[in-house]
Amino acid sequence: MEKRGEHRRLVYYTTRFxxxxxxxxxxxxxxxxxxxxGLCIFSPDPLHRGQEIIIKAPLPLLDERFTVCWTNKLLDDFFMVGLTSAQ
Structure with a gap:
């Protein structure tokens, strides 16, 4: 069962950070x-819990600064990363 209280919208946007x-x-x-x-991203670069990143997305975001909440290594150079607003 999903523990998250917020609705997530599935998207597929390439981004830079x-x-x-x-x-x-x-x-x-x-x-x-x-x-x-927050957001969930796929990244070829490892990110670490607590690390702050700045997203440059092709869509309007309420914030551009995010903090890494968790990261899962899926392959040697492929990571799934959960981000929360740093504001």
């Missing part, structure tokens, strides 16, 4: 679902 505001290089990922409090 950075690890700090001054970083001009961007990592790539795919947003796979959105809720009022």
């Amino acid at each position: 950075s690890l700090n505001p001054e970083d001009t290089s961007h990592l790539k990922g795919v947003i796979i679902n959105i809720s009022n409090s």
